[in-house]
Amino acid sequence: MEKILLIVDDSKEIIEVVSNILEELFDKVVSANSVEEAKNRLQNNQFSFIVLDINLVGHNGAEVVKYLVDHPENLNNGCPVLILSGIINNQFIEKFGSRFAAVVMKPFNHQTLLETVRAILGGKITQVTSLELPEIPCILPFPIPQLEQKVKGVMEQVKKNAKLKQLFGELTVDRSGDNFMLTHIGMLINISTGICNKLEWTTDKTLEKFVYAAYLHDMAISDRSDLAKFKGNIYDLEMLKTKLSPQDYKLLFDHSNLAAKKIEMLPEIPPDVAMIVRQHHELPNEKGYPAKLSFNKITPLSSVFIVAHDLTHYILDNPQWTMKDYLLKVKTKFKGAHFARILSGLGDMR
Incomplete structure (x- = not known):
């Protein structure tokens, strides 16, 4: 029997990309742009x-799933359905979970x-189960009293909110035995919090x-530790163009914006987080990416995170x-008043 793939998406670009990825597994690919x-x-x-x-213009892709459920005589009942979407939640899984085989989140x-x-x-x-949150310990180097308990408190609040749990559930931080993302996130929480303590920014907020x-900044590449380990500036990234596929280069270049856009969609996430994530690869000498910002356009909170991110990579290497x-x-790498104060604080920490 001929193996035929149906792709349902309102984006011609996504249909083309998915078709190119999966065509080796099928004899024929068919597409649909609407419910x-x-x-x-x-x-x-x-x-x-x-x-x-799921998120089709003017319609909900769940109508396609419901159509199959309501028409058991249809020849496609029993056909595996994979949800490819940036919008999915546990309520949808509970209602239609037995009808689809897996979820792959966009991007x-x-x-x-x-x-x-x-x-x-x-x-x-065979079947999708409820979304689970990754448990990530706060890694030293800096002893911060009750840090892990405070982080667990934040995560408990996340678990109580369906939209936040969905977003955090997209993280795939421990694939193929590579613990880089786990360690990276935990150490980043520790270092950024340690810097804030030295700056006397100590509120729970x-x-x-x-x-x-820390959890969400690399969410677009959380299953690609090879990309997440990149730690150069915009010119180092340009030099990687010949070594990466065009898709991987674009993903690495724009992963901070992709994550920030998702964060901005959720008012439950505190103000400033999207900006921190969007700017976490910027540098005060205008050699960061994706925007090549100067030091006076990088926010104070972003500055803390940028240095913490850089130090995390340094320690792991x-x-x-x-x-x-x-x-x-790094004394010539980080210029500007915000960065000078952060580096001064680091000098007192160890």
């Missing part, structure tokens, strides 16, 4: 697999999508902002690190 077009396709064809976007990693569909076709994935930023060596290395 009505998808229903027509389902009435007149028998598919082997369906990739479905998505191409290899992850391919491997997921291949696993479903091979019978290795400030801590909350850095917990959110240099097990025998010392603060003295680090400060010597």
Whole structure:
């Protein structure tokens, strides 16, 4: 029997990308740009697999799932359905969970999508379960009293909010035995909080902002530790163009904006978090990315996070690190009043 894939998405670009990724697994690829077009396709064809976007212009892609549920005589009942969307929640999973095989969140990693569909076709994935939050310890270097308890308090609040839990549930921080993202996030919480303590920014609201930023800043590449480990400036990134695929280069260049856009959609997340995330690869010498900002356009909270992010990478790359060596290395890298005060505070911390 011919293996046919149906892609339902209102973006022609997404349809083309998904088709290129998955075409090796199927004999034929068919697309639909709307719910009505998808229903027509389902009435007149028998598919082997369906990739479905939930957030379609003017409609909810869940109508396609409901159509199959309401029409058990349809030849496509039992066909595996993968949800490819940036909007999904536990209520949807509970209502329709038995009707689809997996969820891949936008923005998505191409290899992850391919491997997921291949696993479903091979019978290795059968049903989606509830979204779970990753548990991440706060890693030293700085002893901060009751930090882990405070972070757990923030995460308990996240678990009580369906939209926040959904967003955090997109994190895939521990794939293939690589613990880089786990360690990176935990150390980043510790260092950014430690800097804030030295600056006497010690309110729970400030801590909350850095917990959110640490967890979510790399959410668009959380399953790509190879990309997350990049630590250069815009010119170093340009030099990677020949080594990365165009898709991976674009993803790395724009991952901070992708994450910030999702954060901005949720008023439950504290103010400033989206800006911290958007600016976390900027540098005061206008050599950061994606916006190449000057020091006077980088916010004070972003400045703390940028230095904490840089120091986290330095510690992970240099097990025998010392603060003295680090400060010597970055004294010409971080210019401006905000950064000078942060580096001064770091000098007193170890």
